[in-house]
Amino acid sequence: MYKTSKVVFSPRVRKSPYFNSTIKYGAQAYSVYNHMYMPISYEGTIQDYKNLLNSVQLWDVGVERQIQIKGPDAEALSQFLTPRNIKKCAIGQAMYTPLLDFEGGFLNDPVMLRLDENHYWFSVSDGDSLLWAQGIAAGYKFDVEIDEPDVSPLQVQGPDSTKLMSKVFGDWVNDLGFYKFKQVTHQGIPMVIARMGYSRELCYELFLQDGSKGNDLWELLWEAGQEFKISAGGPNIILRLEGGILSYLADIDRSNNPYEVGLDWLVDLEQEDDFIGKEALRLVCQNGPTKKLMGAEIHGDPIEDSNADHWPVFINGKKVGSMNAMVYSPRLDKNICYTILDIEHAKSGQEIVIAAPEKDLMATTIDLPWRERA
Template sequence: MTDILDPTSGTPTAGGDAATDQGASPPATDAPGAEPDTAPGVLLYPRLRKSPYFWASREHGVKLYSVYNHSYHPRLYTDPLEEYWALRNDVTLWDVGGAERQIEISGPQAFDFTNLVIPRDLSKCKVGQCKYVFITAPDGGIVNDPVLLRVEENRFWFSLADSDVLLYLLGLNYALGMDVEIKEVDVSPVQVQGPKSKQVLVDLFGDSILDLPYYYLRRYQLDDMTVEISRTGYSGEIGYEIYLYDASQHGVKLWSRIWEAGQPHGMRPIGPCHMRRIEGGMLAYGCDITLDTNPLEVGYDYKWMVDLEQEADFIGKDALIAARERGVSRLIAGLEISGPSLGGYIDGSMIEPFPVYRAGESVGRVTSACRSPELDKNIGLALLAVEFTAIGTELTVETPEGARHATVVPKPFVDPTKETPKQ
């Protein structure tokens, strides 16, 4: 009998092929014309990967999983709004150990190879520094948007978004024949995010953690565990990512140690908070950006992600120079959208992108949208024809509940200079 997660109760229910095993007929709901289940479960079985923290995080009562990088990824424990305010006011613990796979590039030509696959100038990244980067394809399309960590002079990690970068990089190097080793390593992060995260990290690692600058990393020991800690995160809040070596061996132990240290500070487990990341204008690979999107289209607030003037070559450079010369035809813009709440994004309120129109003509699509708790407004990121991205442009968004008025506004919607996570 296979367990299927009930996304409403968070408990496994009997299902899968049990009825077939007993010779019974399939449930009547599978019959043609039957009403579909509006909240189907996620099958738990051996084929999909599990984070080193899977069993520890599951003990807290995961209510909803998604599949990310071929791994089960906890998305919700209680309620999206409760988790949002826990992140904003206190401290939260995230199991991202399966989702953020670590691809390591090492060896004599590690710098040259890594510099070849990103459009940022790697010579500006020191040992012990992190950079948010795009990995680009020959046509300039975005293969992935990981955080790059320069762990040593010739050792780099890509902390991945959701795509098969390992296969892409292995294929590239098969053709290039450079002197590098490319592999997935047994290193898995957890995220500790929220205004009280500094206090939790001090209790675990001492006051020296307070000297760690934004987007830098440092190695620490915790009991018999070795970790790299970075001042990074997918929250727009003060936060850290703790990358555990030999994670398959020590994952449950590390989770327990962090959880114990977090209790005096009100720590609670949550999934990545998409309402907060949309407020912060943070991109989600697979919806806001894909292989079909190039870095020049993500908006002017990300122009620092591409250095077309650097001396070094990179994959997609010629295509992006040509795109710059002819001018992009679309950009990601911010929208305020009228009407009742559009929900929390991970609550089933946005199954598909929302079409966007101007005077009845299709001009793009909303790729991520929610009701902002901070602003008490519906907001969204939209990929629009460039002529409709000027601030104040009025548009129509087609939602499942009907057409709504929308206005182009600046993004990020909240904390536009990202002062909060730099504190």
């Protein structure tokens, strides 16, 4: 599926609290994310995907580090850091809250959890947003404390995840709303349990608050999950692309703004408060974006390897964008991919040519996503 080499395990890169479990249960390939090893594949991308869709699966996503913002100005700083109107976020609720630079480009795309009146976590994708938040806070004199707490998420993914979660943690899980969370301590393990995760399937995220207990948490879920034929997996490119979910730095980066990637609904230009990038985004909103993220379906036989680079996209011999991620989806029985195209070509049904290193691939654009939330 992916091209690979060897990766060395050195103390320069951190291990998640679940690392020993990922080795024990057969992780075969890793990436590095937020200075930490992230298991990507156990039985292979396709088999991991099938295992998840058949039952329930554990994902070590301890690489999602939390930026904790506390103190009198915690709400004010959090609002300044994101274009979303976070004043609408209740305590016990989470929100998808991009962090942008002053030009409106993505610095990160965390999920924010509001734990209390002036207490937030930003669960960040790959990037030291901690340094950004601390630099901004210092210079703009926000009265806050910012750190990276001992919090490491584990995701429970798949159609049987509610059954497993309620079996282990109690019936209240059945009533937990989407993007809502609850603080619990179970068998001495403190954690925040949220109903969300990095797929469109039924899923939960357990924000473990004691790194010494990662393997204990894994084992108790594993044991309880035996009746469901629980498996181990990791963030899965097939589920991601089917669901139109973004992977920061793979699909989008700092050169993109929310209007280009279907996330304009996160931008609240009407709110009174200022936020970083507001001025730049007002212009983008007025003039419209110059490029746009689109799905596309690649013709021909199932593709075996995912791309290791972005590939240029052409129409009539003219470069019009790039193809950033592709994979074969078994349940769609289609080769699906993400492209970012010049705005005049960013419409459904457009024939495009993707210049792969070996040969050109023919594809037809389509609106995202292929699958809605389960």
